[in-house]
Amino acid sequence: MGNIKIIKGEFETQLALEHAGVKAGFPSPAADYQHETLDFNRDFIRHPEATFYGDVEGDSMKDAGIFDGDRVIIDKAVEAHHGSIVVAFWNGEFTLKYMDLTHKKDGYIELKPANPDYPTFKVEAGDNFEVWGVVIHMIRTFEKL
Template identity: 35%
Template sequence: MANSDFYPGRLIPALGRRSRLPLFRDKVSAGFPSPAEEYLEKNIDLNEHLVSHPSATFFVRASGDSMIELGIFDGDLLLVDRSLNPQQGDVVIAAVDGQLTCKVLDLKHRQLLPANARHKPIPLPEEVDLIIEGIVAAHIHYHRRWPW
């Protein structure tokens, strides 16, 4: 089992260009349909909505199934913030002995946890070279195969 959950060489810097997209005032029912009201609340800039620290933010695509119980699937786009301090339970991008992986940080037991029962935790004894590259602040899950 490879520890890497990323396509090699696919670190993508956060977008510097601003692009506003429409955000509708009404929420969409995920249960029974509700009558749609076609009122535009405002335009939304996804950078303003998702990126708190532009100079410390990058995107990377997930690969593999080790985080599916947290809704992170193969090919999803992860937004990673390098300026945040890692805390217990954070979803992190970590370099373990030079290999990148996306896992849940377990500081109490010094390990990285998958979010899939089929995968095993990665123990972090003192001799393991661990670098937390950043915290996964958000992710985008595609419902249609990307690229479309």
């Protein structure tokens, strides 16, 4: 189904990294002297008390660029809208899908995968359903350390 494992983050520690822009064209000699500070907490986490990580399991969102093993950053304080990638609690499980509100006036919404091999879920009034949070960032590891 494309499940997700939720992990609470610790945001007290400031993570400061040296960061220089990575150019995809010709290198500039001045690039050796450019340095900015990247603070993961400051730059990516708007609501620390409402932010969680999720480890993606499955390939239902592969066409959105989210693959099995990726880690997403989920903000529960961000309001979901049509087209948001959400972590939803539905039928007793967490799932990661696009939220489609085009049928809201008809009494239901849809949770859509980004993989044609998976079904769209129709969520109707009375279902045990909650938008648990909105995916705001994704982290991908290319090499295991």
